[in-house]
Amino acid sequence: MRHRTTLQVFGVPILLGIATLLGLGAGLIGDGGWDVAAGLLLAAPLAITGWYWTRTAPKTKRDRTGAVHQMPAVRRV
Template sequence: MSRQTSMQIWGMPLLLGGASVLGLVVALLGDGLADATSWLALGAPALIGCWFPFRRTGARTGAAEPTARPSGEPGAGPPAAPGL
């Protein structure tokens, strides 16, 4: 396991936090083009936050992809209900 630097760990959260603060300040102080800038600065962290849980990490971490079993194999599908 490799050690990560502080910048590798905290770089993206700091960047997203800075974009959020910038967007809030620009939205409060500006008009016109500043509105579009604030939408972009506030929208980017929101989109990244929505995208993050759905990203694929199997190739990077070396984790194997789950494989589906054919329906005829034991253990495929939900367990059988007990007979009545």
């Protein structure tokens, strides 16, 4: 098992949370360009989540000894 730092584990979720908060704030600040910015910032986490859910699973997997095993092609649902 690969050890990861706290930033590697929580970095993307923190950025998605910041984007959401900035989008909500931009929606409250003003009209026009602020509304466009708010829409883009609020849509970004949804788009990234959708992309992650639809990508294909890896075709190889390593076990504890480091040996590589072929996995059947399966799409994540």
